[in-house]
Amino acid sequence: QQPQHVDVCVLKHHGPVPAPLVLLLPPRHDAQIQCSDIPAGITEKSNPLTRNIDRASADCIVRTLQACDAQMFQEQTEASHQKLLSDQVVKTLMEVAKRVELILKDPQDSLVVLSGCGTSGRLAFLMATSFNRELRKLNRSLVYSYIIAGGDRALLSSQEAPEDDPKSGTLSLKKVCEGKKQVLFIGISCGLSAPFVAGQLDFCLQHPEVYTPVVLGFNPAHQAKDEPIPGCTFTFHSVVQRMQELSKSQVAFLINPTVGPEAISGSSRMKGGSATKILLDVVLSAAHAAAFTNTPVTYEGILQHMRAYDKTLDITYAQTEGITALVEAAGRSLRCGSHVCYLGWGSLAVLGLIDASECDPTFGADYEDVRGFMSGGYRNLSNNEGPLTSLGPQFCISHEDFLRSVLPYLSDQDTILLIFTRSDDVTEVAKLARRVREKTSNLHAVYHHTDGDTAAAEQGDISNLCLSTLNVTWPTPASRSFLLMQWELSTKLLLNAVSTGAHILKGKVYRNHMIDVQVTNSKLYRRATRLLQKLSGHPESKCEEALLRAIYRVDKLTLDITSSDMTAHTLTARKRTKVVPLALVVLLTGCALSEAESHLDQQPIVREAVEAWLS
Ligand code: S6P
Numbered sequence: 002q003q004p005q006h007v008d009v010c011v012l013k014h015h016g017p018v019p020a021p022l023v024l025l026l027p028p029r030h031d032a033q034i035q036c037s038d039i040p041a042g043i044t045e046k047s048n049p050l051t052r053n054i055d056r057a058s059a060d061c062i063v064r065t066l067q068a069c070d071a072q073m074f075q076e077q078t079e080a081s082h083q084k085l086l087s088d089q090v091v092k093t094l095m096e097v098a099k100r101v102e103l104i105l106k107d108p109q110d111s112l113v114v115l116s117g118c119g120t121s122g123r124l125a126f127l128m129a130t131s132f133n134r135e136l137r138k139l140n141r142s143l144v145y146s147y148i149i150a151g152g153d154r155a156l157l158s159s160q161e162a163p164e165d166d167p168k169s170g171t172l173s174l175k176k177v178c179e180g181k182k183q184v185l186f187i188g189i190s191c192g193l194s195a196p197f198v199a200g201q202l203d204f205c206l207q208h209p210e211v212y213t214p215v216v217l218g219f220n221p222a223h224q225a226k227d228e229p230i231p232g233c234t235f236t237f238h239s240v241v242q243r244m245q246e247l248s249k250s251q252v253a254f255l256i257n258p259t260v261g262p263e264a265i266s267g268s269s270r271m272k273g274g275s276a277t278k279i280l281l282d283v284v285l286s287a288a289h290a291a292a293f294t295n296t297p298v299t300y301e302g303i304l305q306h307m308r309a310y311d312k313t314l315d316i317t318y319a320q321t322e323g324i325t326a327l328v329e330a331a332g333r334s335l336r337c338g339s340h341v342c343y344l345g346w347g348s349l350a351v352l353g354l355i356d357a358s359e360c361d362p363t364f365g366a367d368y369e370d371v372r373g374f375m376s377g378g379y380r381n382l383s384n385n386e387g388p389l390t391s392l393g394p395q396f397c398i399s400h401e402d403f404l405r406s407v408l409p410y411l412s413d414q415d416t417i418l419l420i421f422t423r424s425d426d427v428t429e430v431a432k433l434a435r436r437v438r439e440k441t442s443n444l445h446a447v448y449h450h451t452d453g454d455t456a457a458a459e460q461g462d463i464s465n466l467c468l469s470t471l472n473v474t475w476p477t478p479a480s481r482s483f484l485l486m487q488w489e490l491s492t493k494l495l496l497n498a499v500s501t502g503a504h505i506l507k508g509k510v511y512r513n514h515m516i517d518v519q520v521t522n523s524k525l526y527r528r529a530t531r532l533l534q535k536l537s538g539h540p541e542s543k544c545e546e547a548l549l550r551a552i553y554r555v556d557k558l559t560l561d562i563t564s565s566d567m568t569a570h571t572l573t574a575r576k577r578t579k580v581v582p583l584a585l586v587v588l589l590t591g592c593a594l595s596e597a598e599s600h601l602d603q604q605p606i607v608r609e610a611v612e613a614w615l616s
Contacts, residue, residue, distance in 0.1 A: 041531060042224035043082075044192040044269055048262035051513040055505055055608055059328040060321070062502045065264065066271075067318040070494060072261035073276055074311045082221045082259040085276060090258045091303050094284050097215055097254050098298045100185050101288035108142040110182040114174065115147050117189035118164035118197050119362070120270040121277060122149030123156055123355045125189055127489075128281045130383045131348060132289070135482060139293060146177045150197040153386040157354060158395055159362040161521035162571060167200025167233055174201045184212045187281070190237070191273030193218040193225035193257065194524050199237040200230075206243055206253070215254040216244055217280060219273050222257060228523065231566060256280060264501065266514050267528050270359045271497050275490060279310045282486045309483070310490060316475060317491040323471035327445055327499045330416045330468070332506030334443070335370060339414035341503065342407060343373045344400060344433060346425040348485065349449075349492045350375035351382070353420055354398060356496035362525075364504040365517040365578065368395040371500050374403040376429070400433060411440040418499070419463070422488055423450035431459040434466045446470045447495060449488040453477040471495070508606035511536075516581055517607045520552065520574040523567050529581050536615070537588040544588065551584040552577060556594050582607050589614045 050068050057065060077084045084090070104111040115125035129147035136143050150170065151160030163169055178184050186205050188198040193216070205212035218225075222245055227238035247253035260272045283306045290296040318324075331341045343353030353373035360366035375381060378399025379388040389396040397406060411417070417437050421430050437444050446467045448460070452474050464470045473491060478484040504510065509517060514536075520529045526548075533544035546558060552574045553562050574580055579601055586597040604610035 041528075042192055042194070042220035042226075043259050043262055044219050044273060045267045045528060045531070046262035047266045047513055048264055051264045054264065054513050055508075055510045057505070059332060059502055059506065060325045062505055063318075063321050063324045063328060063498055066494075066498050066501070067314075067321070069261065069264040070272060070275065070314055070318070073272055073279075074308075074314070075261070083257070085258045085260065085279070086304065086307055087258060090256065091300055091307070093248075093254055093256050094280065094287075094303050095298050095300060096251060097185075097187075097256070098284045098287040098291065098303070100213060101285060102291040102298065104144050104183060104185060105136075105141070105288055105292035108144045110180065111144060111184070112178060112181045113145050113185045113187070114177060115145065115187045115189065115281070116149070116170070116174065116198060116201055117277075118150035118195045119155070119159075119161065120274045120355065120359060121189035121191060121195070121198075122147070122151075123358070124274055124277045124281070125149060125187075126156055126384065127348065127351055127355070128278070128285065131485075131489075132285050133383075135289060141293075147385070148173045148177060148201075150195070153384045153389060154392055154396070156384060157358050157389065157398065158368065159358065159519070159521075161362055161519065161525065162575070164195045164197050164522045164524070165230075165568065165571070167196045167203070167230055170197035170200035171204045174204060178211070182211060185215065186212050187215045187217055189217045189277055191219050191269035191277065192267075192524065193220045193222070193237055193241060196230045196233070196237070196523070199235065199240050200233070202240045202244065203233075203235050206240070206247070209252060213252065213254075214244060215256065216241060217256045217277060219260050219269070219276060220257060221259065222255060226524075228527070231568065264513065265363070265510060266532075267518075268363055268501070268515065270356075270363065271501070274497075275493060278486075278490055278493065279307065282310075282490075283307055286482065286486070306483075310487070313487045313490050314494065316473065316487075317494050320471050320473060320495075323469060324495060324498050326469045327416075327418065327447075327471070327495070328502030328506070330443060330445060331371075331418075331499050331503035334414055334416040335503045335507040337414055339412070339416075340369055340407075341371045341416045341418070341499070342403065343371075343418050343420055343496065344376075344403060344437075345373065345420040346376045346430065347381070347422070348489055349420045349422065352489060352492045352496060353418075356493070356500050360500050360504065362519055362521070363501075363515055364507075364509040365519060366504065366509075371503075372407070374398055374400050374407075376400050376425075378402065404436065408436065408440055411437070413441050413443050415441055415443060417441060417444050419444070419446040419448075419467070420492060420496075421446070421448060422485075423448075423454045424485075427459040427463070431462050431466075434463050438466045442468060444468060447473065447492065449473045449475065449491065451475050451477045451484065508608040511608045511611045516585075516611055517579060518581055520548070520580050521571050523571065526567055526571055526574075529584075532581065533584055533588060536585055536611070539588055544584070547584040547588045548580070550587060550594055551580045554594060579607070582610060585611060586614055 125147040129145035151163035205214035225238040225241040244253040345353040357373035
């Protein structure tokens with residue numbers, strides 16, 4: 002008998018620590034798994050903690066995600082790269098906060114621009130709109146703008162191709178900054194890889210009289226992407242190098258702590274997104290406190306604020322049982338082809354919209370599989386382009402839209418999750434809960450409140466209507482705005498766990514890889530090639546050939562195909578499904594493409610199809 006292998010998830014050493022986790026798993030065919038790591042930045046690597054997450058129970062998935070998230074707050078050791086709490090990171094955050102403070106104090110002709118692609122752009126939107134809201138409350142000029150590659154439609158849907166377009170990055174930056182004399186530009190790219198952001202940073206470097214560039218990402222500088230960008234003389238790597246040089250004289254800033262590999266390889270929406278939110282929350286709130294309440298930006302203040310987020314993780318994951326119940330419910334729904342809906346209020350609803358929008362590029366999900374809805378819809382979203390409903394049903398995001406187009410078709414197989422806080426209109430939540438309950442009993446709630454709050458009567462009603470309620474109780478904070486930031490991060494972690502866990506249970510993940518990843522931009526193309534190398538053991542050239550065969554659905558590559566550039570490949574791949582699984586079957590069996598297609602049709606659970614071929 003072959004021995005079982007044992008994976009131990011080491012949890013962090015402080016805070017409320019659940020029992021160490023030991024996964025006993027069936028023997029694996031190591032001979033067929035190439036363990037040598039193909040060069041990639043930390044953000045693209047496979048996390049040793051999650052290598053068997055595809056075989057884990059819901060409870061184990063949640064604990065494993067907790068262990069992964071805890072890596073964000075690990076201390077820097079001599080051998081490691083800088084971390085969130087490292088001295089240099091805290092010092093840079095202080096400097097950037099002081100620049101924001103200056104703009105807040107003298108906002109005329111000045112702007113703070115937050116920009117990114119995919120999740121990074123969505124978080125840029127969330128932060129810019131939240132902090133503008135704070136300014137509006139104080140009757141101050143609004144100084145924050147956001148840019149997301151692909152425009153506002155990318156807030157709610159997967160638009161991966163614009164990430165490769167540095168020119169549109171530059172153009173959109175010029176447009177929002179027209180007439181400005183001082184701009185602090187914060188370019189977010191978790192992998193230090195998006196050409197869209199590289200183009201904007203390069204533009205800032207060319208116009209130092211107006212722009213101060215800040216780059217935010219989670220790889221060491223030397224791991225920034227060094228692939229040539231068509232039509233440009235720079236790479237992300239060369240831009241970062243220039244910025245590193247200029248950072249010595251504080252003309253440019255780099256904020257790039259490492260947070261460990263993602264739980265699902267390359268899924269930077271998870272830790273990358275959370276760390277982005279933490280860093281920007283800390284910088285912008287320190288600047289606001291300095292500008293408006295006479296509380297200077299200090300090293301201790303920044304450090305304390307960061308550490309407070311470590312507690313946010315503890316308080317969130319103290320709810321492991323409740324989160325597990327949600328993962329199980331959502332997993333059951335997805336497995337039988339039913340749906341998961343998040344019905345949210347306020348900014349927590351935005352986190353629901355964001356989480357739902359990421360399931361398509363991450364797991365190849367349909368937009369109906371996981372959907373988010375927001376109370377007030379576009380009236381409360383405050384996005385640049387206003388209502389987007391004319392773009393199609395995917396862009397209908399209000400609770401009214403939910404009542405009209407989803408509620409009538411609900412059954413007990415669908416999972417509905419209410420997401421709200423003590424500050425929201427609980428009567429309205431109860432009303433919606435009753436409507437949902439008429440159609441399905443599979444109703445759940447996440448409710449954030451403080452230990453000082455007295456429960457509203459309706460809260461009891463809501464709990465009675467729900468199959469499970471996750472009551473997250475927070476200590477009464479020093480400030481309401483910090484409490485909201487914690488609720489937001491906590492909700493992000495919860496929803497990431499629910500959607501990731503549910504897709505794992507559906508069989509969409511192989512070991513810790515998104516095997517059915519869409520190959521719709523250069524980063525994903527490279528990731529797909531690396532994954533094929535790793536799983537098949539074949540050299541890069543052979544894997545790329547199989548990938549192209551799967552993209553173009555041909556058995557023999559034509560000259561036309563081989564002479565086309567990556568943009569053409571990724572554009573064609575947009576129209577295809579199951580590109581990577583197909584390429585893998587072709588590589589492992591040597592069969593024709595049509596044969597591989599029919600094999601995969603017979604086994605729609607990608608993980609099982611891949612496992613069948615690997616054994
Ligand atoms: C990742 C997500 C993607 C990324 C986007 C930007 O989970 O699906 O949309 O956010 O590719 O990545 P980066 O590394 O530039 O922040």
